[in-house]
Amino acid sequence: MARALINAPAKAKRGDIIEIKTLISHNMETGFRPDNTGKAVPRDIITDFICKYNGQEIFRAELFPAIAANPFLTFYTVATESGTLSFEWTGDNGFTATESVDITVE
Amino acid sequence: MKPAAAVVFATAVLGATAIAAEIPLADRKSGYEYMGRETRAMQDDDTANPGMLWVLDGEALWNRKEGAAAKSCADCHGDARASMKGVAARYPAFSTERGRPVNLEQRINICRAEQQQSTPLPFESKELLALAAYVGRQSRGMPIEIADDERTKPFLQAGRELFTQRQGQLNLSCAQCHDDNWGQKLAGAVIPQGHPTGYPLYRLEWQALGSLQRRLRNCLFGMRAVSYPSGAPEYVDLELYLMWRARGMPIETPAVRP
Known part of the structure; x- marks a missing residue:
């Protein structure tokens, strides 16, 4: 059950710079922490994040063990046309999560 | 009786209930007020608040x-x-x-x-x-209202006694930090007044949500004191007293704290 929260404007003027904020629930287990028996807890992190605007990639991030739990990523883009912003997170142990929001550009 | 003797007498009569300096209601501050700009922004924006x-x-x-x-x-x-x-x-x-x-x-x-x-x-x-x-x-922004009646009084009193009782290897009471020395520094961090306005809250140090009892355990650990099992009546009494102490302050749940 991966929860994600997206904050992007529902409406924008053509040419506006818009801020997109994304937050996803994930433990981001580093792989370096020992458990009660002294054995390292296996790494379990999100490794990649991609944001597409009407199918075209506009932002990509690689994530590493030093990134805190529940990664919060914020970035900017130019509002060019109405459509969909889609978000995709992938990670260890076959983790995937997707989310999308619509935007109207006037 | 000389005035000085009267003070000593009054303190003796009040016994353990006499708290050195209970914070005046108007001077109370939520831990929010000690946070940096970025952490406040995290709490204030529901899409940034984990x-x-x-x-x-x-x-x-x-x-x-x-x-x-x-x-x-x-x-x-x-x-x-x-x-x-x-x-x-x-x-x-x-x-x-x-x-x-x-x-x-x-x-x-x-x-x-x-x-x-x-x-x-x-x-x-x-x-x-x-x-x-x-x-x-669902209670965010609403003032804390703890019933202070005949049924809760003994438990409120027990909580207050726990709050003012010295314990642990460092021989500290909760009140010594949170009533007497709030706003000062403990190592690099500001000592807050300890009002439980935002629980369960997201603590950046925990990288997760945690309960007030978890936070109390943290403090007891820092005092080198023996902590109670989760759900112990001592914790609940202390929670009751802390909430009463924060009466009237707005609920911030889920708050963000460093």
Whole structure:
């Protein structure tokens, strides 16, 4: 059950710079922490994040063990046309999560 | 009797209840006020506040049928946005079933046992925190109102005594930091007044949501004192006293703290 929260404007003027904020629930287990028996807890992190605007990639991030739990990523883009912003997170142990929001550009 | 002797006498009569410097109501500050700009922004924006991830989980749990009775919270309480408004601001509250005050997590587990005929959720489990956060969220901005009546008085008093009692290898009481020295520095961090206005809250250090009891355990550990098991009556008394001490302050659940 991966929860994600997206904050992007529902409406924008053509040419506006818009801020997109994304937050996803994930433990981001580093792989370096020992458990009660002294054995390292296996790494379990999100490794990649991609944001597409009407199918075209506009932002990509690689994530590493030093990134805190529940990664919060914020970035900017130019509002060019109405459509969909889609978000995709992938990670260890076959983790995937997707989310999308619509935007109207006037 | 000389005035000095009178003071000594009065202190002796009041005994353990005489607190060196209880914070005047108008001078009270939420931990929020000691936070940096970025951490405040995190708490203020529901899409940046990681505590909201638990609130969303809590909403799903609220509507999920549970236990032998196959009832959800919503089957009895309906829409939490209406029925749970202000509830968290009144907890810990006296439970007639238990004959003593119970905190919100315990109240949820009483409902689970008696209404849903299900097993109690373990303290600090993701599910219990999620439900508590969801219920707590409905009271955001509402003033804390703890019943100070004949039934709760002895427990409030017990909580106050725990708060002012020196304990642990460092021989410290809660009051020495949070009543007498708030606003000063302990190592690099500011000592807050210790008002539990935003629990369960997201602590950046924990990278997760946690309960007030978890926070109290942290403090006891720092004092090199023996902590109580989760759900212990001592914790609930202390929670009751702390909430009473923060009476009138607005609920911030789910808050963010460093």
